[in-house]
Amino acid sequence: MNPGPVNVHADVRSALTFADVCHREPEVADLMRNVRAATVKIAGGDSRFTSVLLTGSGTAALEGTLSSVVAPDKRVLVLDNGNYGERIATILTAHRIDFVHLEFGWGERIDLGRVRRALEADPDITHVGMVHHETSTGMLNPLRAVGEIVSELNRSLIVDAISSLGAEELDVIDDHVDWCIGTANKCLEGFPGVSFVVARTEALEAVAGYPPRTLYLDVFRHYQAQESDAPLFTPAVQVLYALDAALSRTIEEGVVARGERYGALSAMLRKGLVARGLEIPLAEDDRACSVTNVSLPDGVRYDELHDALKQRGFTIYGVPERVGNLVRLSTMGQLAQADIERFLTMWDDAVATLQKKAAA
Numbered sequence: 550m551n552p553g554p555v556n557v558h559a560d561v562r563s564a565l566t567f568a569d570v571c572h573r574e575p576e577v578a579d580l581m582r583n584v585r586a587a588t589v590k591i592a593g594g595d596s597r598f599t600s601v602l603l604t605g606s607g608t609a610a611l612e613g614t615l616s617s618v619v620a621p622d623k624r625v626l627v628l629d630n631g632n633y634g635e636r637i638a639t640i641l642t643a644h645r646i647d648f649v650h651l652e653f654g655w656g657e658r659i660d661l662g663r664v665r666r667a668l669e670a671d672p673d674i675t676h677v678g679m680v681h682h683e684t685s686t687g688m689l690n691p692l693r694a695v696g697e698i699v700s701e702l703n704r705s706l707i708v709d710a711i712s713s714l715g716a717e718e719l720d721v722i723d724d725h726v727d728w729c730i731g732t733a734n735k736c737l738e739g740f741p742g743v744s745f746v747v748a749r750t751e752a753l754e755a756v757a758g759y760p761p762r763t764l765y766l767d768v769f770r771h772y773q774a775q776e777s778d779a780p781l782f783t784p785a786v787q788v789l790y791a792l793d794a795a796l797s798r799t800i801e802e803g804v805v806a807r808g809e810r811y812g813a814l815s816a817m818l819r820k821g822l823v824a825r826g827l828e829i830p831l832a833e834d835d836r837a838c839s840v841t842n843v844s845l846p847d848g849v850r851y852d853e854l855h856d857a858l859k860q861r862g863f864t865i866y867g868v869p870e871r872v873g874n875l876v877r878l879s880t881m882g883q884l885a886q887a888d889i890e891r892f893l894t895m896w897d898d899a900v901a902t903l904q905k906k907a908a909a
């Protein structure tokens with residue numbers, strides 16, 4: 550019940566065992582074109598959009614995009630209300646790209662007035678970087694509202710949609726997103742190892758002349774290479790076969806239906822936790838469909854709860870200390886109602902055992 554890598558469907562697992570194949574063969578060219586097209590479709594793009602695949606976890610596509618698309622003398626406005634908002638700033642720092650850092654506080658809402666004023670005040674800010682679902686707190690940020698401001702003020706929006714794409718409402722056209730970063734192993738239900746950016750082709754082609762800040766993660770050169778069916782370096786071919794199967798399943802299920810499936814499981818989980826006297830700090834309206842941060846039961850430490858649940862068949866996840874003394878639970882991936890019921894039973898068993906031990 551960690552927020553990725555998630556449990557995958559058996560069809561996705563068996564796609565990993567596709568025959569060993571060279572990445573310069575036409576089968577892999579077809580595969581990469583299919584995967585790119587499916588990611589554009591899931592992000593709501595049309596013929597004005599393309600997709601660039603990178604081998605690496607979600608951060609690879611995020612770092613590739615941030616380091617490839619900003620002109621040498623321009624600035625990024627970073628919207629930061631959690632661990633992953635902070636990561637955008639960390640990446641820009643590593644590449645010595647100038648940025649204005651709007652910090653709202655972890656778990657606090659993005660203040661749209663501050664976003665607008667920051668953009669109006671500084672014409673050298675050409676891009677805005679934000680996280681859609683801030684996985685560290687479970688907060689779903691107001692993508693459409695930010696997109697409208699960014700578009701009205703003629704800037705370009707870069708969105709870390711790594712833990713939202715595939716389950717939360719996201720539409721690169723309606724949300725005015727030029728750069729939408731996703732990964733294989735969260736709500737798309739594939740295996741880790743491949744990430745991508747769905748980009749407005751016109752915006753991508755405009756970066757052609759920028760001096761590269763990176764070789765391996767140069768999104769424009771990957772785009773050119775993938776357009777001519779000649780991947781720059783060796784892609785994670787088997788992971789791509791699994792992702793292709795996972796994307797087909799996502800399209801078949803539908804993003805809305807998937808979000809409802811995760812949301813129904815989260816509702817069950819949240820109801821069960823609240824009934825046990827635990828607290829979910831985030832307001833209901835701010836919650837993503839998949840992630841729940843909840844207070845720890847009295848007298849129970851996270852690490853011992855983790856180990857006790859692991860022994861009982863469930864992996865739970867920690868929360869950065871800055872967010873509070875909490876535990877993080879996710880309903881992403883292949884989980885069923887019966888799993889949540891069993892989880893709550895095992896939770897009770899683990900908590901009772903730990904509390905008894907603490908009292909002894």
Ligand SMILES: *Cc1c(COP(=O)(O)O)cnc(C)c1O
Binds near residue numbers: 606609709712
């Ligand atoms: C998981 C996550 C990342 C990092 O992804 P990796 O695959 O670990 O590189 C970045 N942003 C968000 C919002 C995430 O949830």
